[in-house]
Amino acid sequence: MRIFENTNYNLVGSRKRGYILSGILILLSIGAILTRGLEVGIDFRGGMEFVVESDEVLEVTQVRAALTSVLETSPEVKTYSDVGAGGQDALLIRTASEGETTEIQLLIIQGISDVFPESNPRVIKTDIVGPRFAEDLKRGSFYAVLGSLLVIFLYVMLRFEWRFGLGAVAALFHDVLITLGVFSLLQGIMPFSMQIDQAIIAAFLTIVGYSLNDTVVIFDRIREYTNLFKTEPYKTVVNRSVNTTLSRTFVTSGTTLLVVATLFMFGGEVLRGFSFALIIGIIIGTYSSVFVATPVVVELYHRSGLAKKAGRR
Amino acid sequence: MQGNGFKVGAVVFFLALSAWYLFPSFQGLSLNNRLEGMGQEERVDYERENYSRIESIKEKSLNLGLDLQGGMHVTMEVGLRELLVQLAGERRDDMFDQVLVAADARAEIEGISLIDAFVEEFEGRDPDASLSRYFRSEEITRRSSNAEVTDYLRTEAAEAMQRAMQVIRNRVDRYGVTEPSIQTQGSRRIVVELPGIDDPERVRRLLKGTARLEFRLMADPGELNSSLQRIISYYEVDVAAEADSVETPAEEDTSEEADTSFDVSQLLAETEGLDDVGNPLLDVLIPAGQGSVVFGEVSVQDTATFNSLMADPEVQAMLPRDIELLYDANPSGTGGAEYYPVLAVNVNAELTGDVITDARADFDQTTNQPLVDMEMNSEGARVWSRITGANVGKNVAIVLDRVVYSYPTVIGQISGGRSQITGLASQEESDDIVTVLKSGALPAPVEIVEERTVGPSLGIVARKSGFTSLLVGLSIVALFMIIYYRGGGMVADLALIINIIFILGILAGFNATLTLPGIAGIVLTIGMAVDANVLIFERVREEQSTGKTLKASIDGGYGKALSAIVDANITTFFVGIILYSFGVGPIQGFAVTLMAGILASLFSAIVFTRIIFDYVVIGRRGAVGFG
Numbered sequence: 011m012r013i014f015e016n017t018n019y020n021l022v023g024s025r026k027r028g029y030i031l032s033g034i035l036i037l038l039s040i041g042a043i044l045t046r047g048l049e050v051g052i053d054f055r056g057g058m059e060f061v062v063e064s065d066e067v068l069e070v071t072q073v074r075a076a077l078t079s080v081l082e083t084s085p086e087v088k089t090y091s092d093v094g095a096g097g098q099d100a101l102l103i104r105t106a107s108e109g110e111t112t113e114i115q116l117l118i119i120q121g122i123s124d125v126f127p128e129s130n131p132r133v134i135k136t137d138i139v140g141p142r143f144a145e146d147l148k149r150g151s152f153y154a155v156l157g158s159l160l161v162i163f164l165y166v167m168l169r170f171e172w173r174f175g176l177g178a179v180a181a182l183f184h185d186v187l188i189t190l191g192v193f194s195l196l197q198g199i200m201p202f203s204m205q206i207d208q209a210i211i212a213a214f215l216t217i218v219g220y221s222l223n224d225t226v227v228i229f230d231r232i233r234e235y236t237n238l239f240k241t242e243p244y245k246t247v248v249n250r251s252v253n254t255t256l257s258r259t260f261v262t263s264g265t266t267l268l269v270v271a272t273l274f275m276f277g278g279e280v281l282r283g284f285s286f287a288l289i290i291g292i293i294i295g296t297y298s299s300v301f302v303a304t305p306v307v308v309e310l311y312h313r314s315g316l317a318k319k320a321g322r323r
Numbered sequence: 324m325q326g327n328g329f330k331v332g333a334v335v336f337f338l339a340l341s342a343w344y345l346f347p348s349f350q351g352l353s354l355n356n357r358l359e360g361m362g363q364e365e366r367v368d369y370e371r372e373n374y375s376r377i378e379s380i381k382e383k384s385l386n387l388g389l390d391l392q393g394g395m396h397v398t399m400e401v402g403l404r405e406l407l408v409q410l411a412g413e414r415r416d417d418m419f420d421q422v423l424v425a426a427d428a429r430a431e432i433e434g435i436s437l438i439d440a441f442v443e444e445f446e447g448r449d450p451d452a453s454l455s456r457y458f459r460s461e462e463i464t465r466r467s468s469n470a471e472v473t474d475y476l477r478t479e480a481a482e483a484m485q486r487a488m489q490v491i492r493n494r495v496d497r498y499g500v501t502e503p504s505i506q507t508q509g510s511r512r513i514v515v516e517l518p519g520i521d522d523p524e525r526v527r528r529l530l531k532g533t534a535r536l537e538f539r540l541m542a543d544p545g546e547l548n549s550s551l552q553r554i555i556s557y558y559e560v561d562v563a564a565e566a567d568s569v570e571t572p573a574e575e576d577t578s579e580e581a582d583t584s585f586d587v588s589q590l591l592a593e594t595e596g597l598d599d600v601g602n603p604l605l606d607v608l609i610p611a612g613q614g615s616v617v618f619g620e621v622s623v624q625d626t627a628t629f630n631s632l633m634a635d636p637e638v639q640a641m642l643p644r645d646i647e648l649l650y651d652a653n654p655s656g657t658g659g660a661e662y663y664p665v666l667a668v669n670v671n672a673e674l675t676g677d678v679i680t681d682a683r684a685d686f687d688q689t690t691n692q693p694l695v696d697m698e699m700n701s702e703g704a705r706v707w708s709r710i711t712g713a714n715v716g717k718n719v720a721i722v723l724d725r726v727v728y729s730y731p732t733v734i735g736q737i738s739g740g741r742s743q744i745t746g747l748a749s750q751e752e753s754d755d756i757v758t759v760l761k762s763g764a765l766p767a768p769v770e771i772v773e774e775r776t777v778g779p780s781l782g783i784v785a786r787k788s789g790f791t792s793l794l795v796g797l798s799i800v801a802l803f804m805i806i807y808y809r810g811g812g813m814v815a816d817l818a819l820i821i822n823i824i825f826i827l828g829i830l831a832g833f834n835a836t837l838t839l840p841g842i843a844g845i846v847l848t849i850g851m852a853v854d855a856n857v858l859i860f861e862r863v864r865e866e867q868s869t870g871k872t873l874k875a876s877i878d879g880g881y882g883k884a885l886s887a888i889v890d891a892n893i894t895t896f897f898v899g900i901i902l903y904s905f906g907v908g909p910i911q912g913f914a915v916t917l918m919a920g921i922l923a924s925l926f927s928a929i930v931f932t933r934i935i936f937d938y939v940v941i942g943r944r945g946a947v948g949f950g
Contacts, residue, residue, distance in 0.1 A: 011806055011807045011950055012864075012950065015864075016868075061781070063778075063780075092781060092784045092785070092788070093784070094778060094779075094780025094781050094783065094784055096780070097780070111523075111527060111771075111774065112524045112527060112528075115524070132778075133523075133776075133778075134777075134778035134780060134781045135776060135777050135778060135781055136523065136774060136775065136776040137774075137775050137776075138771070138773065138774040138775070139772075139773050140770070140771070140772035140773060142400075142431055142772060143398065143400075143772040143773045145431060145434070146434065149434055150905045151905065153905055154901050154902060154904075154905035157901045157905070158897070158898050158901045158902075161897045161898075161901065162894055162897065162898070165893065165894055165897065166894075169890055208910050209840060209910065211910075212840065212902055212910045212913050212914075215898050215901070215902055216847065216898065216917070218898060219894060219895035219897075219898035219899075220851070220895070222891070222894045222895070223851070223854070223891040223892070223894065223895055224891075226887065226890045226891045226894060227858065227887045227890075227891055229890075230886055230887035230890060230891075231887070234883075254865065255861075257861055258857050258858055258861045261807065261857045261861075262850075262851070262853070262854045262857050264803070265800050265803060265804075265849075265850045265853050265854075265857075266847070266850035266851055266854075267850075268796070268799045268800060268803065268850065269796035269799070269800060269846050269847060269849050269850035270846075270847065270850065272792050272795045272796040272799060272846065273792050273796070273843055273846050273847075275792075276788055276791040276792040276795055277788050277789070277792045277839075277843060277846075278784065278785055278788035278789075278839070280390065280785065280839055281788075281792075281839060281840070281843055284840070284843065285843070288847070
């Protein structure tokens with residue numbers, strides 16, 4: 011079976027359309043992030059999360075009302091899809107209350123039992139992050155993201171020319187920004203937690219690595235063809251490179267997307283936000299290798315006067 | 324086939340190595356199946372007979388993360404702030420407190436050590452001031468330089484950390500968890516991982532308890548009673564004074580009192596309603612009768628109100644000298660309302676837990692109540708004997724972490740250094756007190772800054788979903804490769820399976836832990852691992868389309884694809900390294916499998932598939948289709 015065999019799409023020629031699409035997506039993302047903001051998980055702001063399992067189905071709004079009165083702050087209450095053996099229903103309860111974990115846990119259990127006397131609620135998962143520890147996690151993640159981008163830029167600079175480095179990093183920012191935008195836009199709409207936590211940061215860095223993987227394969231071909239077809243215009247060379255790698259780009263993106271979708275469906279509640287970020291990131295990353303990273307290299311080639319020096323158009 | 328001997332050798336070697344490392348995990352799996360099939364008694368017997376073998380299998384098996392088997396992950400921080408306060412002791416002054424508050428805020432914002440922040444803040448205020456005015460020890464004298472003091476503080480902090488580590492290890496060991504892990508993280512954090520914990524509340528208490536055991540003398544009943552009367556009338560007078568001050572506000576000498584009375588009446592208004600003109604203290608306190616070391620009793624709901632009423636400095640001054648009020652561990656009331664006795668004890672301890680050499684949980688022979696028997700060292704025994712001898716007929720309070728457990732009346736001199744803690748709620752409590760007493764006291768309080776607990780049933784769910792995703796992901800990709808690349812696809816699939824064996828082998832060999840994000844990393848690797856083969860196969864197709872022979876196409880395909888494969892994988896590997904260095908816990912698990920996956924897939928996709936193609940095409944003169 012073959013797809014995209016011997017294609018000759020004028021992808022470089024239609025890069026303007028790509029700019030418009032990317033521009034719109036980026037504006038939308040920035041708009042969403044500025045107006046709707048991003049939901050930050052307890053990893054980065056501190057707080058407590060309890061997953062409570064029960065023997066009967068719990069009504070989310072009733073539980074929220076009951077807990078608001080016992081905890082004296084309004085907690086977030088969501089349904090949680092992973093339920094252990096013997097349980098009927100599970101809820102995720104997230105509260106910013108401060109105090110002894112044991113006491114808050116007790117208040118929650120009592121609060122639920124009061125409204126649902128038959129439910130026998132029990133805590134099956136807790137995540138508690140202190141404010142100071144959250145500060146450290148935030149700092150660590152910030153350095154991780156910064157460090158990754160720097161290392162990647164340096165590596166691509168060393169292995170390719172600076173234009174490629176810039177192209178790759180532009181594509182990375184593009185991908186992460188749009189994925190963040192999607193998260194901002196869809197938070198509260200999707201039935202699973204889309205908070206930015208450690209796992210999401212790991213997903214973003216994986217997206218960065220993946221998007222780069224795609225980009226580097228195209229760059230590698232451009233490098234090869236630039237030496238092979240010395241007389242042809244640069245745009246043609248680049249366009250041919252993109253076209254010959256198109257099949258590989260789609261096959262690899264396809265297989266990766268398949269496994270990530272598998273994770274999304276079967277991986278359970280813990281991995282849902284993480285794999286959702288990966289799905290978005292892989293789609294955007296594949297698109298950006300062709301329509302962001304490569305065009306940047308072409309534009310820079312013409313702007314920097316290299317075109318004249320090499321006698322190409 | 325020439326020159327492939329080394330490659331074949333390498334593949335066989337790595338496969339054998341992986342198998343060797345993974346063998347105990349397979350044994351573990353079959354062992355678990357066998358144990359699950361057995362009855363309760365049979366199982367216990369079997370476990371006893373094969374104890375050492377089971378332990379060794381468990382130790383060498385692939386470690387499952389807490390998210391996959393259930394358990395508790397706790398990060399604790401040693402309170403450097405409290406340590407500094409302790410070290411300064413009585414030299415502490417207002418300036419010290421201000422510097423400490425500023426340093427604490429700065430340490431948090433900048434992520435630097437509290438000691439460095441403290442020294443910098445201190446020197447920033449007055450560069451000529453000497454730190455030795457707060458800290459003294461054998462080496463630190465009045466003339467010690469600030470640098471020397473800083474070194475001393477750092478050493479003290481490091482020692483406190485080591486000691487805390489030891490104490491926590493002792494407590495965990497005595498609690499009895501299989502395969503606990505206790506590690507330091509940075510300079511002041513301790514990470515404790517406890518698989519299969521089903522009682523997180525108890526563990527929390529156990530880990531945090533400073534376990535400061537004290538034997539304190541108690542207030543003289545006569546003195547206590549007169550100060551109780553004075554405090555009660557203080558609040559009565561206040562209400563009266565307030566009424567006075569409303570009528571005749573010009574009274575000068577009571578203006579100060581009128582001020583406090585205003586506070587109290589406000590408090591009263593909040594708790595009892597405005598029209599109630601009774602004594603605010605008597606609303607929450609049931610005063611004890613004469614001749615007792617008990618101050619009174621307070622109901623559970625009123626403890627906060629009572630504490631704030633007693634916090635008034637003037638009221639504090641009315642208590643007998645060097646006496647403070649502490650709650651009893653056990654409520655006295657029966658039936659609906661629970662009342663906690665408030666006891667008047669000496670501020671200073673006669674003896675502390677340091678002298679305890681042995682502790683044992685036991686039961687009272689007559690009442691069958693749980694209790695803790697303690698033995699003291701010779702020094703402690705001597706002091707104990709002196710105290711009991713000098714205080715016959717009086718009470719001695721046994722105080723643990725500022726809560727009075729019991730306050731027996733001394734009947735006669737006790738020699739031999741024996742003592743008991745009674746008044747315990749359950750056997751669990753007596754067990755935990757023994758654990759904490761025998762593990763030694765923490766040098767500074769520890770605080771739980773992060774806690775993640777996964778119940779065992781949720782661990783099973785996570786395990787299932789992880790392995791389901793792995794299997795489904797693998798099958799889908801394998802099927803796709805066969806459909807798309809035919810014969811070549813089959814070879815790639817074989818490489819994929821070998822790849823997974825390698826990844827698991829690497830994890831088992833390096834004693835890494837498999838977490839749910841780690842499984843996600845493997846699943847992701849499956850998607851990306853075929854990439855190397857996709858790159859090669861696409862090149863082979865290109866070569867074939869130029870009319871080259873199969874052998875030449877394969878050669879060309881492998882040769883030309885190599886630079887792209889290496890470049891693409893190295894960058895992802897870098898990301899893995901960075902994730903590993905900055906991430907914690909599960910994220911590290913993800914990073915490890917991502918890196919292991921890249922190494923394994925490079926090897927299996929480049930070396931292993933080449934051997935197969937060479938064997939089929941050159942060795943057997945057969946043909947392989949690339950779709």
